[in-house]
Amino acid sequence: MKRIVGAMLFGLGVLLVVAAVGLPLYVAPAVSQLPYDLERSESVAESANAEFLQIKAGAANVERGGLRSTVEVVPQPKITDEKMTGDLEGKTVVWDVFQSVRRIDNNEIISEYSTQLAIDRVSGAAAKWDPAWLEDGTDQPANYAGQVYKFPFGTEKKDYPVYDREIRKTVPAQFKEVTEVRGVQAYRFEQTVPEAQLVLAESNLKLLLARFAPEATTARLMYTNTRSFWVEPVTGSYVDVRDQPRKVLVPDVGQPTVLLNADFRYNEATVIASAERAADNAASIQLVRLWGPITLGVLGLLAIVGGAWLAMRGAGRRAAVEPVEEERAGSHRADEDGKDAEPEAPTADAPTVEAPSADSTERTVPDQRSSAERPAAR
Known part of the structure; x- marks a missing residue:
């Protein structure tokens, strides 16, 4: 029985070890x-x-107050299935993304944009996809590249190119430190966008010059930004983001005018939800990548060792029992008093005796009658 149990346990151990190897692979x-x-x-x-520019009823003014930026990511599985073909098939997904910036006090819209792009499923970077588009009122091609809305699965402590929508190109985000956000380990990256000139539509230029630099004939719209990303490294998900954009109108005549100077950061509800979601997803990945294989491997090795031990013990016990049984059956009998009987002396084989025939039986059997009853001899 132990041999059977041992064999079953050994087989289970082998299966567990195979599963331990298969999980991470x-x-x-x-x-x-x-x-x-x-x-x-x-x-x-x-x-x-x-500080922000607000244009209402054809009038431009710089206002001051609270702003709320909302970004909504809407995955498009149907478009992914239909349009992600060739080298993109199975490797990318299509997302629609919408952003709106509104005043906190009266919910009036200040700016907005919408876009559709392809995202690499592993790296999280934008994939080269010609149908990608970006609508923000500038009519410029998107030229998507680098990280856009997340970092790679398995984010490393190194610099990553991060896309800036205003200048339509990537700027390195430098790794700064390992920290925690709501109990979740996070890598902090910092991106500094150097001052760059943005494209300004002719109609908007005239409106801004008329309001802020009436003596000027032209102007440049200068932009810079500093961003910080707190990234959960296993999933590459943002758990917190800080965005500090600054836009300045610089006319050829007159003083510069600040059109945007803000310091956006995830609100508390977004940080909590992002941290919880990232922690749950990271735990699931770590389970199959690390803890699952370790647990299955240890259990498998224990089962293999235990099964082998039981099988060998069962085989040894059976081998020890069989000679004892043979000895008891052939040469070790007990007498009626419970004492060991002397072994019987060996005897020679009895000679073979042929069975007597009927005639010989009659000749050899003595006559049992008395002498008086016997007939007289002749």
């Missing part, structure tokens, strides 16, 4: 990428005391 890569059916998500960042 086959299962982990499958869960360490963006799913096709990812749920839509929303992040909200706020700037408490911002």
Whole structure:
């Protein structure tokens, strides 16, 4: 019985070891990428005391107050299935993204944009896809590249190119430190966008010059930004973001005018939701990548060792029992008093005796009658 149990335990151990090897090799890569059916998500960042340009009824003014930026990511599984072909098939997903910036006090819209792009499922970077578009009122091609809305699965402590929508190109985000956000380990990256001139539509230029530099004939719209990203490294998800854009109108005549000076950062609800979601997803990935294989491997080795031990013990016990049984059956009998009987002396084989025939039986059997009853001899 022990041999059977041992063999079964040994086989179970082998299966557990195979599973331990298979989890990180086959299962982990499958869960360490963006799913096709990812749920839509929303992040909200706020700037408490911002300077911003507001155009209403054809009039431009620089206002001061609180702003709220809302970014909504809407995955498009149907478009992904239909349009992600060739080298993109199975490797990318299509997202629609919408952003609006509104005043906190009266909810009036200040700016907005919408876009559709392809995202690499593993690196999180924008994939080269010609149908990608970006509508923000400038009519410029998107030229998507680098990280846009997330970092790679398995983010490393190194610099990453991060796309800036205003200048339509990437700027390195430098790794700064390892920290924690709401109990979740995060890598902090910092991106500094150097001063650059933005494209300004002719109609908007005339409107701004008429309001802020009436003596000027032209002007440049200068832009700079400093961003900080707190990234959960296993999933590459943002758990916190800080965005500090600044735009200045610089006319050829007259003083510069600040059109935007804000300090956006995820609000508390967004940080909590982002941290919880990142922690849950990271735990699932770590389970199949690290803890699952370790647990299965240890259990498998214990089962193999235990099964082998039981099997060998069962075989040894059986080998020891069989000679004892043979000895008891052939040469070790007990007498009626419970004492060991002397072994019987060996005897020679009895000679073979042929069975007597009927005639010989009659000749050899003595006559049992009395002498008086016997007939007289002749």
